[in-house]
Amino acid sequence: MSVHPARIVASLALLAGGFIVGVSVFAIVVAKVLVDAGMVIRPSDVALLRDLVPVLPFIGGFAVASLLGGIALLLERNAADALAIGTAVVGVTVGAIGTALVVVGRDPLAHAGSSPSDGIGILAVFTAIYATVIVAILAARTRSAGRSSQAVA
Numbered sequence: 001m002s003v004h005p006a007r008i009v010a011s012l013a014l015l016a017g018g019f020i021v022g023v024s025v026f027a028i029v030v031a032k033v034l035v036d037a038g039m040v041i042r043p044s045d046v047a048l049l050r051d052l053v054p055v056l057p058f059i060g061g062f063a064v065a066s067l068l069g070g071i072a073l074l075l076e077r078n079a080a081d082a083l084a085i086g087t088a089v090v091g092v093t094v095g096a097i098g099t100a101l102v103v104v105g106r107d108p109l110a111h112a113g114s115s116p117s118d119g120i121g122i123l124a125v126f127t128a129i130y131a132t133v134i135v136a137i138l139a140a141r142t143r144s145a146g147r148s149s150q151a152v153a
Contacts, residue, residue, distance in 0.1 A: 003074060010084055010136035011073035017091060017129045018066030025060045028052050062090065073137075081137055088133035095127030 003011075032053055035041060041049075065087045072080035102119045 003076060004140040006136040006140035007073050007076075010133045010140070011070045013129050013132045013136070014066045014070030014073065014084055014087065017126070017133075018063045018070060020126075020129075021059060021066065022063035025056055025063060028056060062087070066091075069133075081141070084133055084137055088130040088137075091130030092127055092134065095123050095130065099123045099127065 028049070032049060035046065035049060065083065069080065069084040069087045073084055099120060102123065
């Protein structure tokens, strides 16, 4: 049995998203080790690192769920759709909330060099990756359901 092309798209999106998030977790861990070893960084970056470290297990779990969902879709496992859609819904929700927080928290009087557009761009790509997963899986389900009803008639 061949894998539906939309499921391949969803799988690749999950694998890409999981890889990107996983690399981000690794980078945060390396930064924490370097700061603990005495590397000097700005106080605002130290504060950000202190905020990120406690939530790393959740971010890492999300990366693992994305990777497992992507692999399960390619292997056509029973729970693949549920895992993929669940992971994608979390990704889209976090991305949308993150984008809203960046936009709302922007200081209109801030220096022009500190534009939040990079953060918004990163969040938009993150959200789009996981929105693609939802659309692709729903397209694969619709196409599969359409074939089944035509075969019965």
